[in-house]
Amino acid sequence: MSKKNPYKEDKPGICTVCGKIAFFDEFGNGTCPHCGWEMCKDEEKMGQEQGISYPMLVPVWRAREQYRQGKPFKATFEDFVNGLYFYSEMSFLHKGIHYYVMSSNGKICVGHGDVYQLYDTREEFTEKANIDGRLLKDIWDEVENPSYMFD
Ligand SMILES: [Zn+2]
Known part of the structure; x- marks a missing residue:
């Protein structure tokens, strides 16, 4: 009995x-x-209008810059906040600690375990969110894997 090839519908x-050959499924994803x-059909539009992509978060235009510079794809703090307003549930890693960031009714909650901070607006979160008093926007280089919360 032959197994069904899950990729047989994909088109090169x-x-x-990066401009190299990749494969797209029937929805234009791959x-x-x-x-x-990770490509998605609407990434150009999302990158221009919302400053993000999905599921990668980094907007495609910034991903091209990072690829050209030999850097890994990583969302900037601005991309991350854009993603937060798109998806509502985000996460990142800082010095081994896994943080969540959630937005609900315009308010933003950031934290880990029982420790959290609450902000009323996007501006307040952007300017004041911190880890042990160090502003998140200033220590973004230390942040790893800023992304959508998928589980
Ligand atoms: Zn590529």
Whole structure:
């Protein structure tokens, strides 16, 4: 008995970030085997209008810059906040601690375990969110894997 190939519907195309051959499914989605970019059909529009992509978070135009510079794809703090307003539940890692960031009714909650901070507006979160008094926007280089919360 032969197994069904889950990829048989995929069509070859050009990766929107590195320009090499990648495969797209019927919805125009796919992961590039060369650079790791996860393509989605609406990424140009999302990048222009919302400053993000999905599921990668980094807008495609910034991903191209990062690829050209030989850097890994990583959302900036601004991309992250854009993603928060798109998806409502985000996460990142800082010095081994897994943080969540959630938005609800315009308010933003950031924390880990029982420790959290609450902010009333996007501006307040952007300016004041901190880890042990160090502003998140200033220590973003230390933050790893800023992304949507998928589970
Ligand atoms: Zn690629």
